[in-house]
Amino acid sequence: MPQGRHRSAETRRQPLSRAFGVACVAALSLATLGAALPLGAHSSGSTAEPTVVFGPTEGAEGAGETLLEGRDAAAAGRSAVREGATEPEPTAVEEPEPAAVEEPPVEEPTTEEPLPEVTGQLWATSAVNVRSGPSVDHEQLTTLGWADPVDVTGESADGWTQVIWDERVAWVSSSYLAEEEPLAEEPAAEQPAETSEGSGVSSASCSTSPGIEGSLAANAAATYRAVCAAFPGVASAYGGYRAGDGGDHGSGRALDIMVSGAAGWEIARYLQAHAGELGITYLIYEQQMWMAGDSHGAWEYMADRGSPTANHYDHVHVSTY
Numbered sequence: 001m002p003q004g005r006h007r008s009a010e011t012r013r014q015p016l017s018r019a020f021g022v023a024c025v026a027a028l029s030l031a032t033l034g035a036a037l038p039l040g041a042h043s044s045g046s047t048a049e050p051t052v053v054f055g056p057t058e059g060a061e062g063a064g065e066t067l068l069e070g071r072d073a074a075a076a077g078r079s080a081v082r083e084g085a086t087e088p089e090p091t092a093v094e095e096p097e098p099a100a101v102e103e104p105p106v107e108e109p110t111t112e113e114p115l116p117e118v119t120g121q122l123w124a125t126s127a128v129n130v131r132s133g134p135s136v137d138h139e140q141l142t143t144l145g146w147a148d149p150v151d152v153t154g155e156s157a158d159g160w161t162q163v164i165w166d167e168r169v170a171w172v173s174s175s176y177l178a179e180e181e182p183l184a185e186e187p188a189a190e191q192p193a194e195t196s197e198g199s200g201v202s203s204a205s206c207s208t209s210p211g212i213e214g215s216l217a218a219n220a221a222a223t224y225r226a227v228c229a230a231f232p233g234v235a236s237a238y239g240g241y242r243a244g245d246g247g248d249h250g251s252g253r254a255l256d257i258m259v260s261g262a263a264g265w266e267i268a269r270y271l272q273a274h275a276g277e278l279g280i281t282y283l284i285y286e287q288q289m290w291m292a293g294d295s296h297g298a299w300e301y302m303a304d305r306g307s308p309t310a311n312h313y314d315h316v317h318v319s320t321y
Contacts, residue, residue: 129293134160202229219279219320
């Protein structure tokens with residue numbers, strides 16, 4: 001479209017808008033005026049209606065002002081509503097309480113009973129077991145050797161003496177304790193050979209199984225010679241060191257005396273009588289075990305190991321320290 005004609009169209013639109021605005025305002029004014037007239041005015045017979053003439057400029061400006069005043073009033077109302085509205089208060093967020101940390105219970109210190117007062121000292125007359133209570137049924141704590149001293153408390157019960165060992169109360173068979181320190185034994189070589197249970201042992205060389213002596217520890221070798229001299233020809237053979245054995249045989253501290261029946265019990269009783277001198281810790285015969293320090297009759301049965309040899313029915317086993 002040509003530029004000149006476009007401007008003419010815009011120019012024509014403006015008077016039409018003004019005219020429309022003037023008409024609206026005029027209609028509104030007539031309605032207001034009619035409502036304001038008294039009722040008698042309509043019945044006077046006059047048919048002429050009042051005419052309100054607005055100039056073109058006054059009508060447009062009045063309409064504009066009326067519209068602006070209306071918008072201002074609406075805006076003021078909305079503002080009043082906003083001001084009257086109460087803003088919601090922020091909701092307080094409760095912070096979670098930290099989990100309670102349980103402290104470990106405080107262990108109350110245990111009050112240990114004080115040890116009994118030591119009243120003296122006794123000496124072991126033979127290898128003897130130190131036990132946790134006054135009977136062979138209690139735990140074995142250690143073994144005292146011949147002439148070993150031990151502190152005593154003066155208390156005794158059922159043939160047992162209360163002692164203090166390793167900062168604790170313990171018990172030892174009273175029959176193996178002496179009030180005086182045992183004197184040193186004379187050299188065994190100078191003592192006569194014994195053929196039965198008696199005082200002293202022989203250290204004479206033995207002709208039965210002589211090859212084992214070189215691999216035996218001192219106490220096991222002394223036991224070998226003593227039994228061989230006290231019971232000549234009774235044992236058919238002697239056994240000692242066994243390579244690879246995890247027990248006393250592997251260290252040369254054990255001796256096997258090959259004998260059976262009543263002869264084996266005679267040898268066992270002889271070894272019990274001289275357990276302290278020979279450094280014996282325990283004996284096994286016919287599936288029974290005796291611990292040095294226990295009464296001579298305190299043999300305890302062992303579990304079945306299967307064969308007569310494993311159950312020690314054909315030999316007396318001696319372990320030494």
